[in-house]
Amino acid sequence: MKVITKKNIIYVLSMIALGVVINRVINGISGYFGWPLYLDSIGTMFIAALGGTFPGMMVGFITNMIGGLSDTSTFYYGTINVLIALIAGMASERGYFERLPKIVSLLPCYILLSIPCSLLTYILFKFQIGDNVSAPAVSFLHDKGLPILASQILGDFAVEIPDKLISLIASYFLYRLIPLDVRNKLGKLSGKEIKRMLSDEDKDKRSSLRIQLGIWLMIAGMLIVMVAFFISYKTYMEAKVAGYPNGTYDPAVLRTETLLYCGKMLSAVLGLLLCVVSFAMVLADHVVVTPLHKMARELNRFAYDSETGRDKSVAKIQSLDIKTGNEIQDLYEAMSKTVVDIDDYIDMTNQQASTINNLHINIITTLADIVESRDSTTGFHVKRTAKYCEIIAKELLRSGKYTDELTEEYIETLRIAAPLHDIGKIRIPDAILNKPGKLTDEEFDIIRTHTTMGKSMLESTKATMGETAYLEMAEDIAYCHHEWWDGSRAGYPQGISGTNIPLSARIMAVADVFDALVSRRPYKEPFSIEKALDIIVKEAGTHFDPEVVEAMLRVKTKICLVVEKYSE
Structure with missing residues (x-):
């Protein structure tokens, strides 16, 4: 949206005109x-509070320019009135004009500002008592024996305290008379709201673009003023010397007159410089700083984590509708197009990733079905154990155990990977795998190799298909689900213990043994759930992770439902 329009310019000019009229009339x-x-700064304070620093500065400067038509000395106080606007504008941005006590607290700032005003008066009137409102008070103090400069400062204090107090209170009530929606609208036009927004969001930054721009503008402006001062000094000095053809002049007096003249010019030019810098800042806010800030803010807040979030972020960026008529607008349009293209690319990539992910899951399911079909003793073993693992893991997460590893994503991966815990049995001969009687020691040693074979098979699968979280966890489970918690020799193949055993394998160890206990085998009848759980509890701390066992007991009801659903 374009803010700098003819209509808005008219609004700002109208504010400036209103402020000047208020100053001159009062x-x-x-x-x-x-x-x-004096009462010549009520309009300055009011407009600075209402519309921001720039229109307030213009009111103060123009007021003194008009006053200078009848009283030349007034012309040189333009800088003071500009600084009055600066204080009021900054105070308004910080909410001082919302409460009367806060407004009154600004009085010391204006009293301090009267000191340079007194110095200027001292210079303008050639180090004599000035001919202004405070002259009676200054004369009285000087007659009491005080130096002229001290008398001027104290006399100005006596006038400025009631003058600025009345001006602050009057400008406050004028400001409060304006409806809130009108105040907000005018604040947007002059950049007052922009400065508040930028200061709130850039608190942790060393220096925003706006501050840097303001500093460089002031440096450039001061350099111009210094050059103008030296040129004025030399030109005036040469002109005065030329007025003494016989060379009969006092160099010290001439130098003093020249400095006084240049001081007057400096005072007037400095006020104009502050107005120009303020206008440049407002312009920069609207066409450079604010558009860049809005673009950077929306990019920083861009939600890449979900399709809905990305769509909302793209919509917000497109709703900025930045129209500056310069390279900033070109940058915005290029950024908008790039964001849309990136969003489309992410959607396409996610779709491809989802397809690959589904393929991996289907391969895992197929491999698990192959294992189950070869082992006539397992029945629904892989389905039940996968479900047990999911239920136990959710309970561990709910109770705050192993939260450094457990997440919803981890549990979903466990559910998918668990069916491959016995994939190594594919390489075990059928005669041993499906033997109806008790296994010999040699046959049992062969059965035990299914852990290392499973690890080897899954490593080969990863090399072919690429590494995924499912295959990584499936490898851990296949290799380590027969390890014992206490690291005893009964555990295999590595004999590791405690948390050195992957959490997924520790959960599967409980699920695998429990299901074997409650299932029918050629060499045994199924145990009751209660008896199976008793055996599991007795081996907690030796065979099994105690935390996993405790979690299983807390979800006993859910475990029973799984046993019933997949009964053989």
């Missing part, structure tokens, strides 16, 4: 009745 009333007050 100052004229004060002069007419002979009040010992």
Whole structure:
């Protein structure tokens, strides 16, 4: 949306005109009745609070330019009125104009500002008592023996305290008379709201672009003022010397006159410089800083983690509708197109990843079915154990155990990988795998190799299909689900213990043994669930991880439902 339009420019110019009228009218009333007050900055404070620093500065500067038409000395106080606007504008941005006590607390700032004003008066009137509102008070103090400069400062204090207090209170009530929606609209036009937004969001940054720009503008402006000062000094000095054809002049007096002249010019030019810098800052806010800030903010907040989040982020970026008519607009349009292209690419990539993921799951399921079909004793063993693992893992997560590893994603991976825990049995001869009687020691040693064979097979699968979380976990489970918690010799193939055994394998160890106990085998009848759980409990801390056993007991009801659903 384009903010700098003819309509908005008219609004700002109208504010400036209103402020100047208020200043001149109230100052004229004060002069007419002979009040010992200036009252020439109420409009300056009011407009600075309402529309921001720039229009307030312009009100102060123009007021003094108009006053200078009848009283030349007024012209040189333009910088002071500009600084009055600067204080009021900054105070308004920080909410001072929302409460009367906070407004009154600004009085010391304006009293301090009267000191450079007193110095300027001292210079303008050639180190004599100035001819202004405070002159009676200054003369009185000087007659009491105080130096002229000290008398000027104290006399100005006596006038400025009531003058600025009345001005602050009057500008506050004028500000509060304006409806809130109008205040907000005018604040947007002058950049007041922009500065508040940028300061709130850039608190942790060393220096924002806006601050850097302001510093460089002030440096450039001060360099211009210095050059103008030296040129004025040399030009004025040469002109004065030329006025003394016989060379009969006092160099010290001439130098003093030249410095006084240049000081007056510097005071006037400095006020104009502050207005120009303020305008440049408002312009930069609208066409450079704010558009860049909004783009950076939305990019930083871009939600890459979900399709819905990405769609919302893209919509927010497109809703910025930045129209500056320069390279910033080109950058915004290029950024918008790039974001849309990236979103489309992510959607396509996610779709491809989902297809590959489903393929991996189907391969895992097929491999598990092959294992189950070869072992006539297992029945629904792989389905039940996978379900047990899922139930136990969810309970561990719910109870706050192993939270450094357990997540919803981890549990889903475990559910998919668990059916491959006995994949190594594919390489065990049928005669041993399906033997109806008790295995010999040699045959049992062969059966035990299914863990290392399973690991080898899954490593080969990863080399072919690429590494995935499913295959990584399936390898851990296949290789380690017969390890014992206490590291005894009964555990195999490595004889590791405790948390050195992967969590997925520790969960499967409980699920695998429990299912073997409650299942019918050619060499035994199924145990009851209660008896099977008793055996599991007795081996907690030796064979099994105690935390996993405790979790299984807490979800006994769910475990029973699985046994019933997949009964043989």
